[in-house]
Amino acid sequence: MTAAPRDVDILPTPPMLPGLSQTSSMLEWQQDHAGFFQRAYEQLGPVFGVQLGPQQGTVLVGPRYHEFFFKEVDNRLSVPEQYRFVVPMFGEVALAATDTATRRRHVALMQSAFQGRRLSRYTEQAADETEQWLDSLGANGRFDLWNALEGLAMRIAASTLLGPEVRARIDDFRPLLADLARGMDFVLPPDLPLPKFVRRDRARRLLTEMIQPVLAERRRRSDTSPDFLQTLIDDPGVGDEGDDVLVGMALMTIFTGYITTCAQLAWALVLLLQHPAYLESVIAEVDAARTPAAPGSPPASTRPAVGGDRVPPDARLPRLEWALKEAIRLRPVMSHYARYNRTDIELDGYRLPAGWLTMLCPSVAHRLPELFTDPDRYDPERFSPGRAEDRRHPYALIGFSGGFYRCPGSAFGMNEMRVVIASLLARFDLVAPAVEPLPSFDMGVTRPTSPCIIEYRTRN
Numbered sequence: 001m002t003a004a005p006r007d008v009d010i011l012p013t014p015p016m017l018p019g020l021s022q023t024s025s026m027l028e029w030q031q032d033h034a035g036f037f038q039r040a041y042e043q044l045g046p047v048f049g050v051q052l053g054p055q056q057g058t059v060l061v062g063p064r065y066h067e068f069f070f071k072e073v074d075n076r077l078s079v080p081e082q083y084r085f086v087v088p089m090f091g092e093v094a095l096a097a098t099d100t101a102t103r104r105r106h107v108a109l110m111q112s113a114f115q116g117r118r119l120s121r122y123t124e125q126a127a128d129e130t131e132q133w134l135d136s137l138g139a140n141g142r143f144d145l146w147n148a149l150e151g152l153a154m155r156i157a158a159s160t161l162l163g164p165e166v167r168a169r170i171d172d173f174r175p176l177l178a179d180l181a182r183g184m185d186f187v188l189p190p191d192l193p194l195p196k197f198v199r200r201d202r203a204r205r206l207l208t209e210m211i212q213p214v215l216a217e218r219r220r221r222s223d224t225s226p227d228f229l230q231t232l233i234d235d236p237g238v239g240d241e242g243d244d245v246l247v248g249m250a251l252m253t254i255f256t257g258y259i260t261t262c263a264q265l266a267w268a269l270v271l272l273l274q275h276p277a278y279l280e281s282v283i284a285e286v287d288a289a290r291t292p293a294a295p296g297s298p299p300a301s302t303r304p305a306v307g308g309d310r311v312p313p314d315a316r317l318p319r320l321e322w323a324l325k326e327a328i329r330l331r332p333v334m335s336h337y338a339r340y341n342r343t344d345i346e347l348d349g350y351r352l353p354a355g356w357l358t359m360l361c362p363s364v365a366h367r368l369p370e371l372f373t374d375p376d377r378y379d380p381e382r383f384s385p386g387r388a389e390d391r392r393h394p395y396a397l398i399g400f401s402g403g404f405y406r407c408p409g410s411a412f413g414m415n416e417m418r419v420v421i422a423s424l425l426a427r428f429d430l431v432a433p434a435v436e437p438l439p440s441f442d443m444g445v446t447r448p449t450s451p452c453i454i455e456y457r458t459r460n
């Protein structure tokens, strides 16, 4: 794929969509990220250039290019330059840390934090939070999808990641996290005096002020809480870097965990409700996994959070898992992944200039017919063992990114989505939204726009 550096300067840069100015291409992208990339791919092929505001980049589509992208990271492709937009939110932590050893240490710590017994405990907590939410809904009614799931995802993130002290103050915490989300911008310089950036900076300050006393109290008590905040406090590496880094990592993890999971969960639920035949098969699977309620127990809507006929948080629900993967395939929540070219790179006859971005676009890549049969069709069984279309290439399904910087919370995100949907289906009959929800990009992820009303009633 590559050639000696001396040949590179004579090569053309990748083709761009004709007739688009800096502003018009930016506007088209802002209105519909996936549609913009799809249009460019259809007109220009698997290697094309884009101009997003002042930044130029190359989008690569297809598993061979995905492999190149993930393998070149921390080599010719660099991470932190592209993650400058998170520095005002969390400081120079994780993917935004400029020092490679520090960045890898932060990511490795997160990778180890969301596995094994800790992961099981977090999943159980997610199930308890979900039952509490369901108990609050009554026997029937309606909820706005994003509003309801955002609240739930934040409560889950708060209790599992930051612990009971922050969970108790969730109502103060929630609008601040939402302000952080709305202040996320991949393109504009992060220090412009815009109202959304002013609110972002205020949110970070107030969130930090909330977490710092918790830290101090935990240290005073030599606490052994099982949440992620305690994992950070106990880690000798992060411990040495000071409280700013520790609080920044805590905020970054809770923020990233809540917003992506919530958006992906919302799409997964909508898609499932829109496909009643497949939904029936998932409900049957969920019912088979339910622990029977004790004889004479009260109706589901009035049962306490613990006990009753709950779906065990660790239940194996393959049909639901395939539906989650299908939602990740059809509605990936990240519009693209970007890395910064440290040097000129030659790729299949093109020059990707130093200073440009190199990008992947999961929404386009997930609809390649050579990987996914009848790719526009909702067909979760494509992930069943006999078909396993995602195994056609190790980088076919990239909704959690890939390589060393692949999402460290992917297993937790999958478990959380599974327990929320299984618990909802176990308790309620749900009605699909009357109109197809349009995607919204206002919070840094692709999510269903509100209002998107879901009706529910207790199952017989």
Ligand code: HEM
Pocket: 083, 086, 093, 094, 095, 096, 110, 114, 252, 253, 254, 256, 257, 258, 260, 261, 262, 264, 265, 333, 334, 337, 338, 399, 400, 401, 402, 405, 406, 407, 408, 409, 410, 412, 413, 414
């Ligand atoms: C369905 C849910 C989720 C999806 C689709 C998702 C997706 C992603 C993706 C695509 C990336 C990498 C972006 C890149 O390569 O540039 C990422 C990074 C990350 N994810 Fe997830 N994620 C999910 C859930 C979670 C959860 C539950 C957590 C934490 C508990 C989490 C924590 C992180 C962190 C800490 C990073 C690194 C971000 C940074 O350093 O700025 N994610 N995620």
